[in-house]
Amino acid sequence: MLPRYDVLVVGAGAAGLMCAIEAGNRGRRVLALDHASKAGKKILASGGGRCNFTNLYAAPDDYQSQNSFFCVSALSRYTPQDFIALVEKHRIPYHEKKLGQLFCNGSAQEIVRMLLDEAEAAGATIRLPCKITSIQCAGRFLAETDLGPVAADSLVVATGGLSIPQMGATGFAYTLARQFGLDVTPTRPALVPLTASGQNLEFCRKLAGVSIPCLASCNGASFAENLLFTHRGVSGPAILQVSSHWQAGAQVHIDLLPGLDCLAHLKAQQAARPKAELRTILSGLLPRRFAEAMCDTSLPNRAMGQLSLKELTAIDHALKDWNIPWDGTEGYRKAEVTLGGVDTACLSSKTMGALKTPGLFFIGEAVDVTGPLGGYNFQWAWASGYCAGQYA
Ligand SMILES: Cc1cc2nc3c(=O)[nH]c(=O)nc-3n(C[C@H](O)[C@H](O)[C@H](O)COP(=O)(O)OP(=O)(O)OC[C@H]3O[C@@H](n4cnc5c(N)ncnc54)[C@H](O)[C@@H]3O)c2cc1C
Numbered sequence: 001m002l003p004r005y006d007v008l009v010v011g012a013g014a015a016g017l018m019c020a021i022e023a024g025n026r027g028r029r030v031l032a033l034d035h036a037s038k039a040g041k042k043i044l045a046s047g048g049g050r051c052n053f054t055n056l057y058a059a060p061d062d063y064q065s066q067n068s069f070f071c072v073s074a075l076s077r078y079t080p081q082d083f084i085a086l087v088e089k090h091r092i093p094y095h096e097k098k099l100g101q102l103f104c105n106g107s108a109q110e111i112v113r114m115l116l117d118e119a120e121a122a123g124a125t126i127r128l129p130c131k132i133t134s135i136q137c138a139g140r141f142l143a144e145t146d147l148g149p150v151a152a153d154s155l156v157v158a159t160g161g162l163s164i165p166q167m168g169a170t171g172f173a174y175t176l177a178r179q180f181g182l183d184v185t186p187t188r189p190a191l192v193p194l195t196a197s198g199q200n201l202e203f204c205r206k207l208a209g210v211s212i213p214c215l216a217s218c219n220g221a222s223f224a225e226n227l228l229f230t231h232r233g234v235s236g237p238a239i240l241q242v243s244s245h246w247q248a249g250a251q252v253h254i255d256l257l258p259g260l261d262c263l264a265h266l267k268a269q270q271a272a273r274p275k276a277e278l279r280t281i282l283s284g285l286l287p288r289r290f291a292e293a294m295c296d297t298s299l300p301n302r303a304m305g306q307l308s309l310k311e312l313t314a315i316d317h318a319l320k321d322w323n324i325p326w327d328g329t330e331g332y333r334k335a336e337v338t339l340g341g342v343d344t345a346c347l348s349s350k351t352m353g354a355l356k357t358p359g360l361f362f363i364g365e366a367v368d369v370t371g372p373l374g375g376y377n378f379q380w381a382w383a384s385g386y387c388a389g390q391y392a
Pocket of ligand 1: 054364
């Protein structure tokens with residue numbers, strides 16, 4: 001006879017595991033399938049192996065979506081404190097690194113272990129690796145898998161976005177959404193390094209490894225974090241954050257000396273050290289390799305006393321609004337998340353259920369709700385998984 005479940009969860013990542021736990025705790029017979037050989041691969045890779053599992057300040061305003069109100073209900077019903085309570089129940093030591101970002105003291109494996117233990121205690125079955133070849137709905141959902149056919153009353157799609165195909169990401173959720181008549185908003189890589197070309201690429205390459213605290217802004221969003229030069233362009237938290245607001249042709253404004261009145265400082269140095277070269281003065285403010293590269297390529301490296309007010313003003317401008325054209329991003333291969341996804345207009349914000357197909361749910365990164373860097377995306381995965389788990 002066809003194995004029959006109440007709830008079939010496709011994707012045993014952050015959102016899928018949370019949903020399996022919650023639905024299992026309601027007494028539902030739950031089966032979670034994943035084509036990967038391990039559950040929660042992205043959890044394991046996250047936060048440099050320590051999983052930045054939530055953010056103390058995660059609030060709906062922090063998230064990007066075509067409907068900024070969609071995430072309000074889920075995020076207020078399952079809060080960072082709820083996840084912290086779970087972490088504390090399992091005695092997993094954690095700490096706040098900065099800006100409300102909570103990390104395990106030990107390893108991200110502890111979070112995956114916690115979720116798997118909770119799923120087991122809730123009676124949920126997890127089978128992997130298991131490929132799903134097709135899903136149909138005829139009163140209930142019928143899935144063809146390489147472990148045989150499965151039937152379930154509810155289907156929860158928790159297969160994430162397109163970021164990092166090497167870790168098992170696929171467009172499965174979007175294909176399934178379209179199959180059932182749901183819209184999918186345009187997707188693009190986010191929290192991703194930016195790439196340069198030509199002379200700008202040469203400049204970045206020379207500085208690969210150099211990190212500078214900065215204030216990076218793009219399309220009205222600003223982030224005070226570090227910038228990191230790479231062999232392909234720029235990365236680091238400031239750049240990853242602005243990348244979510246960047247689109248081809250948009251300008252990224254980078255203040256390399258946030259909080260400093262650079263012109264006043266240059267004038268004071270001119271008066272105090274007229275014989276010192278510009279590169280020496282700038283090396284006191286910025287990493288030496290960067291100061292030298294700027295002086296070699298675009299700034300007048302003369303004695304301070306020989307620089308005109310116009311030149312000092314141009315130097316101030318170059319450092320307070322360093323603005324070079326970026327070619328693109330490193331794409332889904334390197335993106336931490338995918339912007340866009342299953343259109344929230346087709347889903348209930350209370351249940352995550354498809355408005356037109358009873359029993360069908362979409363959760364986590366697959367949905368058009370994307371957070372910034374710092375534990376926000378896991379918080380969305382937990383919260384949306386929790387909500388679907390109450391109704392699936
Ligand atoms: C390197 C990296 C580091 C990150 N660090 C952080 C961090 O520290 N904090 C934070 O908040 N966010 C972080 N993120 C983002 C976070 O990992 C995701 O937003 C989150 O995992 C999304 O959860 P999800 O359950 O929706 O999707 P996922 O965790 O991606 O899970 C989806 C699951 O579905 C499975 N799947 C996909 N397609 C199929 C298919 N066709 N059939 C069967 N199974 C399928 C996948 O194998 C996967 O197990 C990071 C992301 C990356 C890539």
